[in-house]
Amino acid sequence: MGAHDLDRDHKHLTDLAAAARAALVREIDASGAWAADPVWREVFLAVPRHLFVPYYYVGVVGGYERRWGESPDPRNRERWLRGVYADAPLATRLRDGELVSSSSQPSLMAMMLAELRVRDGDRVLEIGAGTGYNAALLAHRLGDDGLVTTVDLEPEITEAARQHLAAAGYHPVVVTGDGARGVPERAPFDRIIATCTLPSIPPAWLFQCRPGARILTPLATGLVALTVTDTGQAEGHFLHTPAYFVPLRGGGPEPEQAPLGGVPRRARDDELFRFLLALTRGSLDPQEAYALWEREGQPQRERYGLTVSGEREWAWLDDPEGPYAWPLR
Structure with missing residues (x-):
């Protein structure tokens, strides 16, 4: 392919990316994901996701197929680009056939960023650097003067995130380390957002937050939104989603799932019941959880909450001091 053809191909992909990004933003807009903070619309329109996902994997019969932006076949490059701007999570890193890193569904990222309720000047810590895309969105919103820090345990992930961020023109601080320990040298923080799931809230996070931090x-x-009230203290509710x-x-092993014998299939298949099971794992057996779930009218996620107080941490239904409370550590 000659230089002229390369330029034409590059322009075609750039134009396609802009159109696909605009279509994605319209889709997220229609979902109401950033209703709590519509400024994020302009941010998602500005930040080019394709620079953060040079390749990804799609499930096929018998494993995964790699799609990448440097494919010699122009049709495959287009397919890669359209996939990048679909409102879907993307598998970005595999190890021995197991998914170890992904780029989250953009509408879920948008909802989480809106629910983070950042204000100008906030110092934000992101746990789980991923591709660097979420850190770029935060840096675009807050400015690039050291307010955003992102941390990941895997050097290969942080190195790739740094490269993607630099290519897109963003410079948040990227740290290689254990996210459960936070990043004390960059504290204090006004906001902490995690893009990986945890069994409980690491105490280090609370001690690196200012009072009033979210x-x-x-x-x-589920997703829990906590307000830090004082040193080592925080409380809040789960979001609906x-x-x-x-x-x-590095966050410790997940407890084994107890057998679900005796629980009706309609409950086992119900997303809200599975949430209660995950939340009370180790405290309630599935039959007790089912009895509670029925007795309380199959509660929505927003009725559940979490309290951290010093060494204690517990989940609860309706009231932190009420009859339904389950220790998390």
Whole structure:
């Protein structure tokens, strides 16, 4: 392919990316994901996701197929680009056939960023650097003067995130380390957002937050939004939406799922019941969880909450001091 053809191909992909990004933004807009903070619309329109996902994997019979932006076949390059701007999660890193990193569904990212409720000047810590795309969205919104820090345990992930961010023109601080320990040298933070699921809230996060800080993290197939009230203290409710993320590496093993014998199939297949099971794992057996779920009218996620107080952390239904409370650590 000659230089002229390369230029023409590059322009075609750039134009296609802009059109696909605009279509994605319209789709997220229609979903209401950033209704709590519509400024994110302009951010998603500006930040080019395709620079953060040079390749990804799609499930096919017998495994995964790699799609990448440098494919010699122009049709495959187009397919790669359209996939990047679909409102879908993308598998970005595999190890021995297992997914170890992904780029989250854009509408879920938009909803989480809106629920983070950032204000100008906020210092934000992101747990789980992924491709760097979420950090770029935050840096675009808050400015690039050191307000955004993102951390990941895997050097290959942080190195790739740094490269993607630089290619897109963003420079948040990228740290290689254990997200459960936070990043004390960059504290204090006004906001912490995690893009990986955890069994409980790491105490280090609370001690790196200013009073009034907001923490948004996946937990037990949901998203919990906590307000830090004082040193080592935080409380808040779950959001309405389900959320499934790769577990935090280094965050400790997930407890084994207890057998569901005796629980009716309609409950086993119900997303809200599975959320209650995940939240109370180790505290309630599935039959007790089912009895509670029926007795309380199959409660929505927003009725559940989480309290952290010093060494204690517990989930609850309706009231932190009420009859339904389950220790998380």
